[in-house]
Amino acid sequence: NFMLTQPHSVSESPGKTVTISCTRISGSIASNYVQWYQQRPGSSPTTVIYEDNQRPSGVPNRFSGSIDSSSNSASLTISGLKTEDEADYYCQSYDSGNQVFGGGTKLTVL
Amino acid sequence: QVQLQESGPGLVRPSQTLSLACTVSGDSISSDDYYWSWVRQPPGKGLEWIGYIYYTGSISYNPSLRSRVTMSLDTSKNQFSLRLTSVTAADTAIYYCARLVPAVISPVWFDPWGQGTLVTVSS
Numbered sequence: 001n002f003m004l005t006q007p008h009s010v011s012e013s014p015g016k017t018v019t020i021s022c023t024r025i026s027g028s029i030a031s032n033y034v035q036w037y038q039q040r041p042g043s044s045p046t047t048v049i050y051e052d053n054q055r056p057s058g059v060p061n062r063f064s065g066s067i068d069s070s071s072n073s074a075s076l077t078i079s080g081l082k083t084e085d086e087a088d089y090y091c092q093s094y095d096s097g098n099q100v101f102g103g104g105t106k107l108t109v110l
Numbered sequence: 111q112v113q114l115q116e117s118g119p120g121l122v123r124p125s126q127t128l129s130l131a132c133t134v135s136g137d138s139i140s141s142d143d144y145y146w147s148w149v150r151q152p153p154g155k156g157l158e159w160i161g162y163i164y165y166t167g168s169i170s171y172n173p174s175l176r177s178r179v180t181m182s183l184d185t186s187k188n189q190f191s192l193r194l195t196s197v198t199a200a201d202t203a204i205y206y207c208a209r210l211v212p213a214v215i216s217p218v219w220f221d222p223w224g225q226g227t228l229v230t231v232s233s
Binding site for chain 1: 170172216219222
């Protein structure tokens with residue numbers, strides 16, 4: 001099987017841009033789609049990016065996703081940060097029927 | 111709008127079996143459009159996929175839990191269920207059910223999620 005590794009935490013100021021990385025250990029990041037979920041305290045996760053770079057309806061275009069084969073990683077970029085973006089973010093992918101989540105990144109907007 | 115709701119005991123004794131159900135509204139679990147899944151989250155920790163089931167009965171489980179997990183469908187109630195045997199304190203978690211959306215033939219992303227239910231394993 002494979003793993004997805006994320007930084008434990010990141011912080012940035014309101015109005016700025018932040019990027020959260022998700023590195024695939026074993027196998028190619030480009031082999032299977034990567035998704036990103038936002039989880040606010042006390043709430044269920046919600047999808048902010050699916051299939052590498054697609055936004056569900058209702059997710060603002062401040063959220064974007066990308067894949068970098070050279071670093072075997074995926075990235076979630078949030079521009080024009082708002083205090084409401086403060087949450088945990090999880091990346092997720094799959095292989096051979098198995099679903100795998102990254103360990104999560106706590107985003108602090110201060 | 112599809113909604114998922116978990117139900118089941120909030121407290122399970124060690125070595126016993128954890129049983130949860132997920133009731134789906136706004137969609138049919140008998141449809142070939144989606145897969146149905148369970149994910150758990152220990153308090154203060156990250157997400158762990160448990161398994162998924164398809165309307166045909168096809169199943170995939172997390173290898174680390176496979177020996178203790180059983181998932182099933184109840185189409186008459188539009189529910190799917192989770193059984194986890196021989197539980198320990200390490201199984202204490204919020205358990206979420208979620209719909210798995212496929213791309214081509216593979217289940218790809220979880221959406222939406224239920225509100226989650228906390229299950230505590232303790233004597």
